[in-house]
Amino acid sequence: MRQSELLRSLVRETRLTPKNFIYPLFVCPGEGVRREISSMPGVFNLSVDKAVQEARESQSLGLGGIILFGLPEKKDEVATGAWSDDGIVQRATRAIKQEVRELVVIGDVCLCEYMSHGHCGVVQQKKQTPGTASGSHNGGSAAVQTAACTEYEILNDPTLEILARTSVSLAKAGMDIIAPSDMMDGRVGAIRKGLDQAGFENTPILSYAAKYASGFYGPFREAADSAPQFGDRRSYQMDGANLRESMREIELDVEEGADMIMVKPAMPYLDVIAEARRRFDLPLAAYQVSGEYAMLQAAIRNGWLDRDRVILESLVSIRRAGAELILTYFAKDAAKLL
Numbered sequence: 001m002r003q004s005e006l007l008r009s010l011v012r013e014t015r016l017t018p019k020n021f022i023y024p025l026f027v028c029p030g031e032g033v034r035r036e037i038s039s040m041p042g043v044f045n046l047s048v049d050k051a052v053q054e055a056r057e058s059q060s061l062g063l064g065g066i067i068l069f070g071l072p073e074k075k076d077e078v079a080t081g082a083w084s085d086d087g088i089v090q091r092a093t094r095a096i097k098q099e100v101r102e103l104v105v106i107g108d109v110c111l112c113e114y115m116s117h118g119h120c121g122v123v124q125q126k127k128q129t130p131g132t133a134s135g136s137h138n139g140g141s142a143a144v145q146t147a148a149c150t151e152y153e154i155l156n157d158p159t160l161e162i163l164a165r166t167s168v169s170l171a172k173a174g175m176d177i178i179a180p181s182d183m184m185d186g187r188v189g190a191i192r193k194g195l196d197q198a199g200f201e202n203t204p205i206l207s208y209a210a211k212y213a214s215g216f217y218g219p220f221r222e223a224a225d226s227a228p229q230f231g232d233r234r235s236y237q238m239d240g241a242n243l244r245e246s247m248r249e250i251e252l253d254v255e256e257g258a259d260m261i262m263v264k265p266a267m268p269y270l271d272v273i274a275e276a277r278r279r280f281d282l283p284l285a286a287y288q289v290s291g292e293y294a295m296l297q298a299a300i301r302n303g304w305l306d307r308d309r310v311i312l313e314s315l316v317s318i319r320r321a322g323a324e325l326i327l328t329y330f331a332k333d334a335a336k337l338l
């Protein structure tokens with residue numbers, strides 16, 4: 001049954017179509033801007049007008065949709081750029097929705113791109129308990145500590161309110177789907193409630209339910225200018241060693257009202273995708289992240305791997321593991337190959 005492409009194609013178990021792909025776009029201020037990201041050749045920071053062009057092309061290639069990330073003009077400690085109605089993603093959404101009618105537009109909801117410290121939630125310096133503070137009898141010793149050893153924590157619950165506000169603002173701008181990627185506990189419930197109260201009962205939530213703390217996000221942080229200024233994301237993103245815990249994370253998000261779920265990254269976590277597909281009935285997405293893309297591009301550009309083959313093979317493996325939707329920087333390339 002493998003003798004000819006005709007026979008192989010007859011018995012092929014897994015098929016890809018452009019509708020499987022979601023194309024990520026990074027929107028930045030300005031006009032006529034199309035700035036290549038050095039660690040992600042072929043991926044660009046785009047001003048709103050250029051993002052509209054990309055959206056138009058995505059539509060004509062028949063892609064499933066696009067997902068938008070934003071690089072705001074200014075960052076602060078309350079992520080104003082994420083939830084203000086004239087934020088960069090809100091503006092891009094309105095412009096795209098006005099001109100490109102047959103394309104699903106998804107809004108990534110996270111605060112790291114909009115926070116001056118680059119974390120996905122509200123940050124507070126840890127209160128010292130008496131006795132543990134160095135060189136102090138009664139705590140409150142922040143002043144004697146150097147910046148390097150200052151302890152901080154990400155405040156889960158105060159972050160939820162900002163995420164809900166961001167989601168409502170994006171829905172108002174015309175976003176078709178809201179996709180929280182922050183990994184705070186309870187955010188799907190908070191966003192659902194916020195959307196419902198604002199009259200967006202019909203806006204679905206695609207939850208980045210099992211998102212691992214991963215070295216493979218490196219190039220994204222250059223693309224979205226969202227690297228944490230101190231510490232890392234391990235206190236809120238998942239430990240890459242855990243499979244059972246990811247099922248619990250997904251279950252909680254489903255209970256809170258997620259309409260679709262996501263596993264991220266994709267290729268290093270195919271077992272997680274397969275297990276999620278077995279256990280849950282919701283549409284399942286997987287994110288082939290920036291580092292997966294960069295790794296393949298580097299080898300392709302060196303002539304070490306055959307571009308067309310590895311693009312499709314990497315995507316079909318994610319699809320075979322069980323993801324119907326694949327967020328991938330190869331979306332346009334793969335659609336053209338198909």
Ligand code: PBG
Nearest residue numbers: 110112181216217220289290291
């Ligand atoms: C925002 C977010 C990240 C990615 C998607 N949403 C970065 C992170 O968590 O650090 C990564 C996507 C990629 O690497 O392509 N939190």
